[in-house]
Amino acid sequence: MKNIVILISGGGSNMAAIARAAQKEAWQEKRGLRIAAVISNQADAPGLALAKNLGLSTDVLSHKSFDSREAFDAALMACIDQHAPALVVLAGFMRILTPGFVQHYAGRLINIHPSLLPAFTGLNTHQRAIDAGCRVAGATVHQVTAELDHGAILAQAAVPVLPGDTAQTLAARVLTQEHLIFPQAVRSFF
Known part of the structure; x- marks a missing residue:
């Protein structure tokens, strides 16, 4: 097991x-x-x-x-x-x-981050994507390294940034994709 x-x-x-x-x-x-x-x-x-x-x-x-x-x-x-x-x-x-x-x-530690890494490491990812004029945002499952929000990408999902999006509305749309890719990435890890 x-x-x-x-x-x-x-x-x-x-x-x-x-x-x-x-x-x-x-x-x-x-x-x-x-x-x-x-x-x-x-x-x-x-x-x-x-x-x-x-x-x-x-x-x-x-x-x-x-x-x-x-x-x-x-x-x-x-x-x-x-x-x-x-x-x-x-x-x-x-x-x-x-x-x-x-x-x-090392090699057995993974994280999910609410952006399409390597873009927007750290916090406030959704507002930063909106402020930058991004047309897409998303989530990334990645291996964890000592450098914050870096490491090999295991899975990503993208969602459109819609006109009138707020950080909250974009976050909600991204979260639905996180719920899909994270279990897949965990399963695929093995």
Whole structure:
């Protein structure tokens, strides 16, 4: 059995899309893949209740309980490693990870980013795409490297930027595509 650990910080919609695909497509029975745990750095993350409702094991490790980013990442690695992950998935995990963390999971750490990388790394991607006059925007699943929002691209999906779009309307359209490509990318990883 190959274990997947998913990290979240908020609503968990991408985590749920992966979990629902895993259930619908019987990943455990047909592929030997299982979501071993969902871990959040936010105790009040709505995605934790969603994960529990999907029958997934959850854990919380608050970054606020640690004096440094390195100390948090070391504790997070220990928490993740209890599940012997073949893959660690960042599904809306809103923390910049230390190089040591990234190195520890090198080759088995993926993220989804709400832009067509390499364009618009970092935050506020939808507004930046609108401000730049882009005609298309989208989402990218990529391998995580020590450089923020870089790494090999595993999947992308594009959506049109429509006249009158706001960051919120564009984000909603991009999110529907994230829910399609992220489970596909996780499945294809194996």
